[in-house]
Amino acid sequence: MLALSKNILAPALKKLEQRSVLSEADRAAFLGMPFNIKSMSASNYIIREQDLTKHCCVLLSGFAFRSKIVGNGARQILSVHIPGEVLDLQHAFLGIADHSIQMLSSGNVAFVPAEAVHEIAVAHPAIGRAMWLETLAESSIFREWIANIGRxxxxxxxxxxxxxxxxxxxxxxxxxxxxxxxxxxxxxxxxxxxxxxxxxxxxxxxxxxxxxxxxxxxxxxxxxxxxxxxxxxxxxxxxxxxxxxxxxxxxxxxxxxxxxxxxxxxxx
Amino acid sequence: MLALSKNILAPALKKLEQRSVLSEADRAAFLGMPFNIKSMSASNYIIREQDLTKHCCVLLSGFAFRSKIVGNGARQILSVHIPGEVLDLQHAFLGIADHSIQMLSSGNVAFVPAEAVHEIAVAHPAIGRAMWLETLAESSIFREWIANIGRxxxxxxxxxxxxxxxxxxxxxxxxxxxxxxxxxxxxxxxxxxxxxxxxxxxxxxxxxxxxxxxxxxxxxxxxxxxxxxxxxxxxxxxxxxxxxxxxxxxxxxxxxxxxxxxxxxxxx
DNA sequence: CGAACTTTTGACAAGCATCAACACGTGTGG
DNA sequence: CCACACGTGTTGATGCTTGTCAAAAGTTCG
Missing domain, CATH: 1.10.10.10 (Winged helix-like DNA-binding domain superfamily/Winged helix DNA-binding domain)
Structure with missing residues (x-):
């Protein structure tokens, strides 16, 4: 499905703006990024471990989770994602997926080309900084999970x-x-x-x-x-x-x- | 102790350049950031949970670790750091420390003012991107630790x-x-x-x-x-x-x- | 209505924690 | 220089938390 509305990415933008101040130009640029929407059902894969990643995803509706499979076949879920979250800044930059992302429920996902994200981060430093902040906040959640599971x-x-x-x-x-x-x-x-x-x-x-x-x-x-x-x-x-x-x-x-x-x- | 040499930060720069391409101007700017060096001994705190963070640290020599204390008093170590690593992009941007960082051994730490890091990230997008990449790679390590401890x-x-x-x-x-x-x-x-x-x-x-x-x-x-x-x-x-x-x-x-x-x- | 998940239960086993004591090395001060 | 304290590593006995296995009951959905 092709992008029709300029406001599809608004929930993700709103999330970024909870932590960062953006200008009107920043907002317009963000909402103007190209994307495809896919409708997904529960347990569909958004990304698989070892995939080469070419886009960055925004969870428009529904829940998702990241996971890894360890050698004995056991699965560890690494995080749970709620609607409006940007899922994949990591993969878009690191190139190869080190874990999988799947839907928990049915929902819609917007796939934004990785280059578009790279470009906007350079052209609009405030957006780059905001996205960086998101990844830092996500990192903090990973750390809490380590403590939660470990102790x-x-x-x-x-x-x-x-x-x-x-x-x-x-x-x-x-x-x-x-x-x-x-x-x-x-x-x-x-x-x-x-x-x-x-x-x-x-x-x-x-x-x-x-x-x-x-x-x-x-x-x-x-x-x-x-x-x-x-x-x-x-x-x-x-x-x-x-x-x-x-x-x-x-x-x-x-x-x-x-x-x-x-x-x-x-x-x- | 005040910064004397322009090459003190070189190990950290080298680390960034393993994943990113930087120009000569980028390099000079990075090495030119202001900093203080502190000599620290084992178990000294670099940062404590709930501190307001005003700098970003580079581990010049020695080992360090991040940790959290949970409610029952148990400690969870979240990561281990080796010489040359930039320790604190997270805290410099999030403002308040959500965990502590301590030395494992004695060593030297360079404290760079957070504003200097902010400014260089904007003025030199390639450096900003390189630092972002570091935090993404670190995130990936946190995820592996979740799987390691959990499964x-x-x-x-x-x-x-x-x-x-x-x-x-x-x-x-x-x-x-x-x-x-x-x-x-x-x-x-x-x-x-x-x-x-x-x-x-x-x-x-x-x-x-x-x-x-x-x-x-x-x-x-x-x-x-x-x-x-x-x-x-x-x-x-x-x-x-x-x-x-x-x-x-x-x-x-x-x-x-x-x-x-x-x-x-x-x-x- | 049946097949495939998911939740629940019970009996049992095992991995890891707990507690306590001792051994060892190192640095320090009497 | 020895005695001592202190941190660290090691050991053994014991027990609890959590895992394993298996089966039944409940639920969802075509």
């Missing part, structure tokens, strides 16, 4: 994922209350948290029994944010959203430094 | 870390043979792999007994690269190094897609 127990890991998605959807203006659609099976939740399906099932049951969430079909309702974010050890700072949000969603306890014997506490 | 067993995780450091040191021209200094205690290896000190100790013993490595003091010698990278399920593609290296260091088996029932294999 939290199963219950916290699952709760943390649910908190993250809730806050990101909220920040994108895609939900209002405490209920949201999360089109992930328990197997996918397991692959995202480094657990097994069976164990995720038990953890979800525990969260339900304790009244922290309810889940019917693929919709999550958070029954008690404070308790859930507490169990999750969730602190939204790592999402680098602006201002007010962070206050509302922080779990009560702040992060502290763990001082170990031998740590030199000086700054230089 | 590999303890033995593979430890072996994988040892392989990664070896290849990165090799690529930076810092080692030649199969032996290298890795100034990490077993506790730090544990925090990097999401394990406990005791278990890391046992895994290292296993690697030693099987003749894959030897370790004396803080030096690692790889006795059998093929076997080690096999155990580690190590494939250096994710490091996005150029060309030849990848061939030499790949473990024998390629990565495949794991097809699950319901996966739609079409590309669109």
């Amino acid at each position: 939290r127990n199963a219950l916290s890991r699952v709760a943390h994922l649910l908190c993250e998605i809730a806050v990101r959807l909220h920040s994108a203006g895609l939900i209002d209350g405490t209920r949201y659609e999360l089109p992930m099976t328990q197997e996918q939740l397991a692959d995202a948290t480094g657990l097994t399906t069976v164990h995720v099932n038990r953890m979800l049951q525990k969260l339900r029994c304790d009244g922290l969430i309810t889940r019917d079909k693929r919709a999550i309702t958070i029954g008690n944010w404070k308790a859930l974010s507490g169990v999750a050890d969730f602190n939204p700072d790592y999402l680098h959203l602006n201002g007010a949000l962070s206050q509302n969603f922080a779990s009560s306890e702040g992060r502290l430094y763990r001082v170990r014997p031998g740590d030199d506490l000086s700054l230089a | 590999r067993n303890a033995l593979s995780r430890v072996a994988h870390l040892l392989c990664e450091i070896a290849v990165r040191l090799h690529s930076a021209g810092l080692i030649d043979g199969t032996r290298y200094e890795l100034p990490m205690t077993q506790e730090q290896l544990a925090d990097a792999t999401g394990l406990t000190t005791v278990h890391v100790n046992r895994m290292l013993q296993k690697l030693r007994c099987d003749g894959l490595i030897t370790r004396d003091k803080r030096a690692i010698t790889i006795g059998n690269w093929k076997a080690l990278s096999g155990v580690a399920d190590f494939n250096p593609d994710y490091l996005h190094l150029n060309g030849a290296l990848s061939q030499n260091f790949a473990s024998s088996e390629g990565r495949l897609y794991r097809v699950r029932p319901g996966d739609d294999l079409s590309l669109a």
